[in-house]
Amino acid sequence: MLALAGVVLLVTGVVMAFYWVPMAPGEGFRQRIFYIHVPVALTAYACFAWGAWKALRLLWKREERYDLESYTAVHMGTIFGVLTLVTGSIWARTSWGVWWSWGDRQLVLFLILFLFYCAYFMLRYAVEPGPRRERLSAVYALLGVVLIPVSFLAIRLAESLIHPTVFTRDVNENLTSSQLGTFIVCLAGTLCLAGALYKIELTGKRLDRQLRELRRALA
């Protein structure tokens, strides 16, 4: 159901972005990348936050199932993180003429966040499976979530004005209703897609674990 909603919303969002929404003055056609890049980035943040929430639950309740849920959420966040970096790079190339700008804090902070979560997997697989690994992974996932507001707000804190700020306090610079509508449809689509992928991935991982236990019991 979630997957179907995601597909319908995303297809609608893409059609709206390409054929319905008016071109942004100054940005031109390339501004259409915004409708996929920003929702994908926000979805990555949401996945990391969800992973941190599950990690907190694990440390709180000491239930093993939260470890797998937190791990799956971080896994999803990393996939959406890759998509954010790639779509952001494409936008940078068409807007600034370069694939990457080290001078932009938003970009660099997102890269740090992404690499931080890549290291999560290294940590996880460097420790033997068991309660120790679960606790270490949970603490690491919780630490990573601190970087999210920093990365999210960096654009507003940055002195550099290279990165386009879309939601500002200035009404004239804000999105029009059609742009906002398209953005919301795309965001809802990517969130539904992430939710569906999370559920599929979690079911697969649980099945994998159960099969391994069954194999051990039968051996």
Next chain:
Amino acid sequence: MTSAEKYATAAYAVVLAVVLLYVVLYAFKLSRLQREVAELAELAARRKADTDAGEPDREPERVA
């Protein structure tokens, strides 16, 4: 097609390609899980057959 149009299309195509790649990889994983389930079911059936075949031999031992 202008370069801006090409780049915008590429950004959407990348997202679609990654989602499709994920679905393909998951299809492979699903087929592996199916194969493992079939193997385990066969193993369990063999175990059951062995147990059933071994029961008459064990019966006198228990009586004794």
